[in-house]
Amino acid sequence: MEGLNTTVQIAGGFVLKNPVMVASGTFGYGLEFAGLMDISLLGAVVVKGLSLRPREGNPPPRIIETPAGLINAIGLQNIGVERFLKDKLPEIKRLGATVVANIFGESIDEYSEVARLLSGAEGVSAIEINISCPNVKKGGLRFGQDPASAREVVEAVRKSTELPIITKLSPDAPDLKAMVEAVESAGTDAISLINTIPAMAIDVERRRPVLSTMTGGLSGPAIKPIALRLVWQVAGFAKVPVIGMGGIMTGRDALEFIIAGACAIQVGTLNLVEPDGALRVIREMEAYMHKKGIRSIGELTGSLVLPER
Numbered sequence: 449m450e451g452l453n454t455t456v457q458i459a460g461g462f463v464l465k466n467p468v469m470v471a472s473g474t475f476g477y478g479l480e481f482a483g484l485m486d487i488s489l490l491g492a493v494v495v496k497g498l499s500l501r502p503r504e505g506n507p508p509p510r511i512i513e514t515p516a517g518l519i520n521a522i523g524l525q526n527i528g529v530e531r532f533l534k535d536k537l538p539e540i541k542r543l544g545a546t547v548v549a550n551i552f553g554e555s556i557d558e559y560s561e562v563a564r565l566l567s568g569a570e571g572v573s574a575i576e577i578n579i580s581c582p583n584v585k586k587g588g589l590r591f592g593q594d595p596a597s598a599r600e601v602v603e604a605v606r607k608s609t610e611l612p613i614i615t616k617l618s619p620d621a622p623d624l625k626a627m628v629e630a631v632e633s634a635g636t637d638a639i640s641l642i643n644t645i646p647a648m649a650i651d652v653e654r655r656r657p658v659l660s661t662m663t664g665g666l667s668g669p670a671i672k673p674i675a676l677r678l679v680w681q682v683a684g685f686a687k688v689p690v691i692g693m694g695g696i697m698t699g700r701d702a703l704e705f706i707i708a709g710a711c712a713i714q715v716g717t718l719n720l721v722e723p724d725g726a727l728r729v730i731r732e733m734e735a736y737m738h739k740k741g742i743r744s745i746g747e748l749t750g751s752l753v754l755p756e757r
């Protein structure tokens with residue numbers, strides 16, 4: 449829309465043309481959606497989580513629908529960082545998309561090696577670190593549950609790359625404030641939240657868990673109010689920019705996160721039900737700005753009016 453400024457600067461050199469990204473794991477490597485929409489119109493494509501070696505993920509059933517979302521236990525299936533760089537990245541770049549590489553590892557060394565390989569390639573604008581991965585050396589305790597481990601991961605990635613770093617938080621971290629302080633002191637440029645919320649479903653006929661892994665991660669509209677509350681709280685104490693997500697299906701949902709303090713947002717589950725839904729979210733946000741006479745999206749970030757006491 450004419451005259452509106454929707455650009456968002458997340459970190460030095462990492463500028464989005466609009467605040468709407470597509471979330472990791474819900475948009476493949478971007479190319480799967482290229483026949484359905486112009487992916488260069490998105491703020492950024494956050495690609496499926498990449499590890500050092502390819503992974504097959506968990507056996508089925510690994511995704512189920514719930515009344516207002518879905519529970520997934522995909523298990524971080526991916527083609528591995530090297531094939532991504534060779535077979536996917538050049539094509540996504542040719543299509544004009546801004547690419548954020550989401551990464552994970554089972555050890556600190558794996559995180560830092562994946563980051564190093566990505567930063568040697570041209571075309572990645574930022575790295576998003578998924579710390580919701582089990583740390584094999586600490587008996588499977590997830591990095592995102594423990595501020596000291598999260599700090600180590602971010603420090604190691606910081607040393608291996610000059611690219612801007614976004615750290616993606618787990619919603620079930622026992623102390624989010626300590627977590628934010630840890631990753632900030634380790635040099636993260638931004639924080640994104642939330643990842644999926646641990647959840648479960650049971651088949652009562654067979655009295656068995658529905659998912660092969662028993663539990664999985666809940667996403668979609670069911671988690672939006674929880675995600676919004678967490679984003680609002682984290683934005684209240686974070687020193688770095690916050691990127692919000694969790695159940696965003698409309699422009700108004702996205703605006704709630706921006707008003708709560710997020711400088712940008714990601715849409716995930718929406719992509720699975722409406723492949724070009726993220727573009728509708730952008731249009732709806734622009735229509736709101738137009739109607740309210742807001743010229744720059746930055747005016748809205750953290751603009752929540754608190755009730756007088």
Ligand SMILES: Cc1cc2nc3c(=O)[nH]c(=O)nc-3n(C[C@H](O)[C@H](O)[C@H](O)COP(=O)(O)O)c2cc1C
Nearest residue numbers: 471472473497520578642643667668694695716717
């Ligand atoms: C099928 C599926 C796969 C996902 N895979 C990843 C992943 O590889 N890495 C990651 O950081 N988050 C992953 N996520 C989490 C999403 O990026 C997002 O944080 C979460 O779904 C909440 O947003 P939503 O409610 O809009 O989907 C995945 C989510 C879904 C539904």
